[in-house]
Amino acid sequence: MDIQAWTYIFVTFSFIIYIAVAIWSRASSTNEFYVAGQGVSPLANGMATAADWMSAASFLSMAGLISFMGRDGSIYLMGWTGGYVLLALLLAPYLRKFGKYTVPDFIGERYYSQFARMVAICCAIFVSFTYIAGQMRGVGIVFSRFLEVNIGTGVVIGIGIVFFYAVLGGMKGITYTQVAQYCVLIFAFLVPAIFISIMMTNNFIPQLGFGSKLAGGEGVYLLDKLDSLNQELGFAAYTSGVKSKLDVFCFTAVLMVGTAGLPHVIIRFFTVRKVRDARLSAGWALVFIAILYTTAPAIAAFARTNLIKTINNKEYVDVPSWFKNWEKTGLIAWADKNGDGIIQYRYGTAFKGKPKFESGPGPHGQRLITNDLTDSDNELFVDCDIMVLANPEIARLPNWVVGLVAAGGLAAALSTAAGLLLVISTSVSHDLMKKIFIPTITEKQELLFARIAAGVAVVLAGFFGVYPPGFVAQVVAFAFGLAASSFFPAIFLGIFYKRMNKEGAISGMLAGITFTASYIIYFKFINPAANVPEKWLFGISPEGIGTLGMVINFVIALFVSSFTAPPPERVQALVEEIRIPKGANMAHEISA
Amino acid sequence: MSSKNLKTEYWKKNLQYLAVLLSIWFTVSYGFSIILVDVLDKIQIGGFKLGFWFSQQGSIFVFVILIFVYVRLMNNLDKKFNVEEDEDPE
Numbered sequence: 001m002d003i004q005a006w007t008y009i010f011v012t013f014s015f016i017i018y019i020a021v022a023i024w025s026r027a028s029s030t031n032e033f034y035v036a037g038q039g040v041s042p043l044a045n046g047m048a049t050a051a052d053w054m055s056a057a058s059f060l061s062m063a064g065l066i067s068f069m070g071r072d073g074s075i076y077l078m079g080w081t082g083g084y085v086l087l088a089l090l091l092a093p094y095l096r097k098f099g100k101y102t103v104p105d106f107i108g109e110r111y112y113s114q115f116a117r118m119v120a121i122c123c124a125i126f127v128s129f130t131y132i133a134g135q136m137r138g139v140g141i142v143f144s145r146f147l148e149v150n151i152g153t154g155v156v157i158g159i160g161i162v163f164f165y166a167v168l169g170g171m172k173g174i175t176y177t178q179v180a181q182y183c184v185l186i187f188a189f190l191v192p193a194i195f196i197s198i199m200m201t202n203n204f205i206p207q208l209g210f211g212s213k214l215a216g217g218e219g220v221y222l223l224d225k226l227d228s229l230n231q232e233l234g235f236a237a238y239t240s241g242v243k244s245k246l247d248v249f250c251f252t253a254v255l256m257v258g259t260a261g262l263p264h265v266i267i268r269f270f271t272v273r274k275v276r277d278a279r280l281s282a283g284w285a286l287v288f289i290a291i292l293y294t295t296a297p298a299i300a301a302f303a304r305t306n307l308i309k310t311i312n313n314k315e316y317v318d319v320p321s322w323f324k325n326w327e328k329t330g331l332i333a334w335a336d337k338n339g340d341g342i343i344q345y346r347y348g349t350a351f352k353g354k355p356k357f358e359s360g361p362g363p364h365g366q367r368l369i370t371n372d373l374t375d376s377d378n379e380l381f382v383d384c385d386i387m388v389l390a391n392p393e394i395a396r397l398p399n400w401v402v403g404l405v406a407a408g409g410l411a412a413a414l415s416t417a418a419g420l421l422l423v424i425s426t427s428v429s430h431d432l433m434k435k436i437f438i439p440t441i442t443e444k445q446e447l448l449f450a451r452i453a454a455g456v457a458v459v460l461a462g463f464f465g466v467y468p469p470g471f472v473a474q475v476v477a478f479a480f481g482l483a484a485s486s487f488f489p490a491i492f493l494g495i496f497y498k499r500m501n502k503e504g505a506i507s508g509m510l511a512g513i514t515f516t517a518s519y520i521i522y523f524k525f526i527n528p529a530a531n532v533p534e535k536w537l538f539g540i541s542p543e544g545i546g547t548l549g550m551v552i553n554f555v556i557a558l559f560v561s562s563f564t565a566p567p568p569e570r571v572q573a574l575v576e577e578i579r580i581p582k583g584a585n586m587a588h589e590i591s592a
Numbered sequence: 593m594s595s596k597n598l599k600t601e602y603w604k605k606n607l608q609y610l611a612v613l614l615s616i617w618f619t620v621s622y623g624f625s626i627i628l629v630d631v632l633d634k635i636q637i638g639g640f641k642l643g644f645w646f647s648q649q650g651s652i653f654v655f656v657i658l659i660f661v662y663v664r665l666m667n668n669l670d671k672k673f674n675v676e677e678d679e680d681p682e
Binding site: 066071073074077078081082084085088089090093207210211212213221222223224239240241245248249252253256274275276279280282283286287290293294297576579580581582 | 599602603606610613614617621622625626627629633637638639640641644645647648649651652653655656658659660662663666667670674675676677
């Protein structure tokens with residue numbers, strides 16, 4: 001059977017499972033809709049958190065990014081895992097004890113202010129929307145390449161599925177669907193990795209394989225081979241870094257702190273029954289995430305070695321069919337600068353911008369591009385988003401593996417999209433409607449609002465998927481920067497510093513957000529030409545600036561709170577209360 | 593000891609645990625994998641340079657271990673100070 005048939009089989013089969021799970025576990029009360037009735041076991045919650053967290057970016061893009069960045073790719077590996085340590089130790093158990101449904105709830109109550117709640121709601125919605133647009137792009141890539149439908153149709157199918165189980169099932173439906181999605185995505189990620197590891201190094205554990213000697217009697221370590229391949233082509237050695245240490249430091253810190261501050265991740269810890277379960281489920285979540293995250297760098301090294309070996313200095317007419325298939329999607333392009341019909345892959349960009357194609361084929365059958373060429377000897381453009389999807393084909397694995405990977409990519413994108421949708425719908429129905437505009441709302445009406453909001457959000461997200469704004473990649477920096485510079489300090493200080501008052505927290509959040517947002521907007525949108533290391537503040541890139549924003553937030557918050565009135569008695573008592581696991585659970589009182 | 597003192601004592605112990613665990617977290621990720629990575633890269637174990645290994649593998653393993661150590665420490669602390677949750681909160 002060909003790849004397309006296998007893809008159809010795996011995708012259809014996995015979708016049937018998701019729908020079945022959603023019907024079986026649909027929500028009937030707001031408590032179930034928001035926090036799954038707080039009856040999820042730590043293990044299941046950990047798995048669901050892992051699927052929720054690992055998005056199209058983790059599954060599809062990350063290994064590709066690492067394979068082009070080499071050691072600097074560790075920014076993503078550490079940044080997107082290290083945050084769980086902060087989450088488990090500093091936030092999750094206390095927020096669980098607090099027991100309310102959302103991050104704006106906590107901010108609003110702890111800082112006894114509707115304004116603080118409002119700031120938190122706006123951040124939560126903005127962060128979740130920027131994030132969800134990226135997921136829909138992932139769905140689009142998978143559908144357009146493997147099912148050969150146009151991106152629009154693919155996105156509409158994806159939306160239909162998400163709409164069905166997120167709107168119907170709420171948190172309960174989403175949680176159990178995510179457990180299924182985790183199983184699909186991790187299986188799909190590991191199978192090709194194990195195959196390729198065996199083929200290249202005779203070691204079936206990818207984590208060890210990429211530190212082993214190459215199979216075939218060369219007696220060379222894979223990473224040494226890759227270092228020398230990279231250097232022959234003019235790149236830096238794979239295991240060395242090119243970014244400045246300070247920038248790597250800040251970028252990693254933003255991703256870590258941002259992870260701990262992302263509302264769709266935090267909200268997961270409200271779904272377990274006890275404080276100790278919240279601690280444990282953060283641990284399980286990281287175990288499940290680590291399985292993928294320690295495999296990704298191995299895949300990156302394998303894929304890069306294979307890519308260079310199969311493509312570089314080969315005649316275009318002889319390249320394998322995957323190359324031409326991806327060329328059709330516009331994610332690979334070749335500019336035959338010296339007219340020799342041979343693909344030269346070297347350091348540097350082949351041409352300016354993303355490829356734009358002419359209508360007719362070139363002399364060797366390639367798609368001709370109309371971009372301005374650069375002086376670099378490099379003739380090849382490869383979008384790093386395709387590496388994971390193309391990897392099994394590059395390594396000539398059986399067709400069913402390729403189909404499986406496609407289903408895994410969809411599982412990753414859909415599970416994250418669903419989690420984000422829930423945050424958006426909760427923010428609207430619970431935080432905005434119930435807590436600010438119509439406090440008298442009944443539970444039934446609130447549930448209706450939640451479903452309507454989820455419905456509107458899913459359609460909007462789909463719109464972004466069909467017409468992806470060119471700035472998706474840029475706004476992801478925004479999501480983490482904002483989460484790091486707004487939520488994390490406010491929540492952290494709310495728990496660990498009893499004296500923190502609303503004046504301090506609000507001015508801190510506003511200062512952090514304003515600083516971070518204006519820095520990113522300036523370099524990414526207003527003056528992108530100036531986006532070079534020499535012009536950056538202390539050499540910190542817009543991606544890493546949230547770290548500075550966070551520091552500013554902390555400093556301003558502590559400074560302002562030191563000369564304004566301390567928080568009222570009842571708030572100080574609340575802080576005392578959330579610090580110890582024992583005692584009444586506030587959410588139960590309210591929902592009862 | 594009064595219950596107020598007990599709570600303060602519990603919180604203090606918690607903060608001590610956090611300080612130790614988070615310093616390990618910082619040392620492994622920012623220390624070994626970013627600041628000292630080139631120094632550690634001079635040591636090679638199998639096919640891995642040590643700094644590179646920490647930045648792409650080791651740090652993640654350490655993160656996982658840290659959380660489970662924390663869970664264990666806190667569960668014991670909860671018991672010791674008798675602040676664990678009732679078996680059935682309903």
